[in-house]
Amino acid sequence: EEKLQADNEYPLLDAHKVQHASFVKAVNELKDMLDEEEGPSEAFVEAVKKNIVEWLLNHICVWDKQVAQFIKEK
Template structure:
């Protein structure tokens, strides 16, 4: 699976959020690089531990700004964030019970990329544009 390249298409226009997205993409790429070199199973535990903590921090940061500026799409964001936190939690539980299986590694790498890119491009870009305008 190819690495995700940061581009203006992924930019929300809100610096703090974009910086956090870049860090998420860097971690996704680290996992993808490990998968492409046959070392994904070794990397999955570290990726899951990072995601378990970082996405909560990132989502709280996004939601803080959305609440501060009365973003009308806040509830949609909260629901999507809950879904992803639960998804990562389920993957982590699978990892703890069954170890770093190939299917878990593939599921994480594919779904992580799909969810992250789609969420940023479809949901976060709208929120970022709104927040950028309101924060002026």
């Protein structure tokens, strides 16, 4: 995804990279939480929903659509 943006000189590439980095951080934090709790607790499931599902939906529906529109107009 980032390569596609770079190849098309997408002006918000750096901001998009920040979004991806925050996702990686959230996944790592969830992994740590899962390790500490020795399995998926109710709190873990809620954290996955909040930090992964909601993030992905927002990212795809907002950020990725902006990229698609930019490339389409280009």
